[in-house]
Every structure is written in C-alpha cells, then in structure tokens.
Amino acid sequence: MLQLRDLPTAEVLGKFADRYPDADITAISSFLHLLRVATDLSVALDACLSKHGLLQGRWWVLILLMREDSKTSTPSVLADKAGVTRATMTGLIDGLEQGGLVERVYAKDDRRSVLVRLTDAGQAKLDIVMPDYYRRLRQCMQGLDDQKRTQLQQMLELINSGIHALTE
Incomplete structure (x- = not known):
C-alpha cells in the first residue's frame, strides 16, 4: 500500500484548483488527512498485533x-x-x-x-x-x-x- 507521507499544502492544492475547477481544496485536504490517519492506524494496529504473532x-x-x-x-x-x-x-x-x-x-x-x-x-x-x-x-x-x-x-x-x- 502506498502511504502518502508528504501531504500537500494549501498553496499546492490551490495550484491544482487553478488547473482543475472541480477541485475543492478543503474537501481534498480533509480527505487526504483522513486517508493518512486511516493508513497510520492500520499500520499501528499491525504493529500492536505483531507483538502477539x-x-x-x-x-x-x-x-x-x-x-x-x-x-x-x-x-x-x-x-x-x-x-x-x-x-x-x-x-x-x-x-x-x-x-x-x-x-x-x-x-x-x-x-x-x-x-x-x-x-x-x-x-x-x-x-x-x-x-x-x-x-x-x-x-x-x-x-x-x-x-x-x-x-x-x-x-x-x-x-x-x-x-x-x-x-x-
């Protein structure tokens, strides 16, 4: 699974929004943060469970x-x-x-x-x-x-x- 570690800044998202009019910066930022946290939670859960084999x-x-x-x-x-x-x-x-x-x-x-x-x-x-x-x-x-x-x-x-x- 690819894990995006470098979340885009508001400035970077603004550049995407300039190019793609459907881009909603706050929706994109919220989505990416949620995806990042979900991935981190999954990795952390695996680490916890691996201690128990x-x-x-x-x-x-x-x-x-x-x-x-x-x-x-x-x-x-x-x-x-x-x-x-x-x-x-x-x-x-x-x-x-x-x-x-x-x-x-x-x-x-x-x-x-x-x-x-x-x-x-x-x-x-x-x-x-x-x-x-x-x-x-x-x-x-x-x-x-x-x-x-x-x-x-x-x-x-x-x-x-x-x-x-x-x-x-």
Missing part, C-alpha cells in the same frame, strides 16, 4: 469466530463478514489452523461441508491480545471525550455515505 486478517477471523455463540462459522460467512474473497479466507484459515488457533470441523455425512471453530488455544490467544489492544486503543483515543467521539462517529458516517461517489 498476529496481523489484522487472522486477528479479525478470530474476533469473528469469538462473536458467534457456538464459536463456529462457515468460511464463506467469515469471508463475507471480513470483506475478503473466499480464497483469501482459505489462506487465513490455513494459517490459523497451522497455529492451532482454529480447527476445521467436517460434517459426518458430507466432507465438502465444513465449519471453522475457534479452539481453546485461539481463545487463549485472544484473551492475551484483547486487553493489550483495548489498553492501547484507549490511549490512542484519549484526546477525545465522549462527545467528540460521538461527533467523530457521526462525521465518519456522513463520509461513508458519500463513498459511492468514488466508485461510480
């Missing part, structure tokens, strides 16, 4: 399984919930299974039907990772009180509702 993809699979009452799900449901292809999910599950954090459970009457189950070792891994993650997340967000966090969520929802404009 995980990266985001595998961690999210463990989280998704833990959310289920039965601690099980199908690979296709996990892929849909994680927003990845089924092939990508297969790779994530393979790695987690090799580490003993999940297991595949095959139906007795149909070996093609498989569930993925969070193992005791997978739950133990989460029981170590999650307190550290929550502590670090609390520190990351400490500059925002509850009101500002609510406002941030509302603003992010507004931005999210406009994302379709980039994909049309």
